[in-house]
Amino acid sequence: MSLYQAVIDALNAGGVIAYPTEAVYGLGCDPDNEAAVLALLAIKQRPVEKGLILVAANYSQLLPYVDDNAIPLEKRYQIFSSWPGHVSWVLPASQAAPKWITGQFDSIAVRVSAHPVVQQLCLTYGKPLVSTSANLSGQPAITDKDELEHSLGAMLAAIVPGALGGATQPSQIRHALTGDIVRS
Template sequence: MMIESSSQDVASLVIALRQQQVIAYPTEAVFGLGCNPDSESAVQALLALKQRPWQKGLILVAAHYAQLKEYIDDDALDDAARSRIFASWPGPVTWVIPVCPTTPSWLTGQHASLAVRVSAFEPVRRLCLAFGKPLVSTSANLTGQPPARSADEVRGQLGAAFLVLDEAVEGRLNPTEIRDALSGELIRQG
């Protein structure tokens, strides 16, 4: 089911998230698949839909930094790391940050860190604010296939068994840049 953006439609997406369902939504460059990061069953459903191995780990996208603090080890960040991160947020830069001991492996995969982003893109921010926490965010495509850039492309690759927020992506050509928070090292060019 595709829904257009309105407060009622965002409410439908939030209900789906609270019911441990996978949703699709536009991000800065491509459509993302998302779910409740605290639900192992929702994350497993997302990974199965995408055919993505759990070992790779996932990204969390948030409306503000406070939404991420229960998942990351904020104390691991020195002043230089914080400066780098906050200079780029909100915005299209994803940072890999060490995690708290309680962060589940279904999010981190085989890593001791988690990729996180505070988005400036309004549809993502609306969803995260309405949901009250970050969303899992991974490109809406089958592993190895090109990422979907429209709601129709999402349906073409992944079917119609979940809600899709039918809005345009922000228009960036490439997915977000990914950097290591501790070193500043570029992991993926944006």
């Protein structure tokens, strides 16, 4: 069995995984599995109302969660030219987007990653993953694999091997309709 198959099996079983991203280790799970998302939020000690980011290999993977028709034509170039990359965009959520992902919002934060491990995970899984930094809410994001294993390893179904990308900060989050920077 390939390494990715074991991770896919863990995701299908509702497990929470950790994986390298551009800047930090991320925690992820199946965005459509409410129990898995609630388990991830419990690990992070983060309230569901805050919402979560979805990360994908390409925009088409995000279409079930995004109200594509509500994105103005004049905003599309800026969004799509930043992907794949290190920018998350807050877009209008589709009616099908789960409330355990959108939280208290009618929007959803999404990004198309350029990180090869994230790309391969999402392509192999066939859909986006929840993507949030691997840390307790309010604590610094984890950038060291040993620290990840020591602090969160026992709560995770799998830790995907791979190096972090070269970025020094988690992804910037921008609001697509206003252009405002939500997180720099």
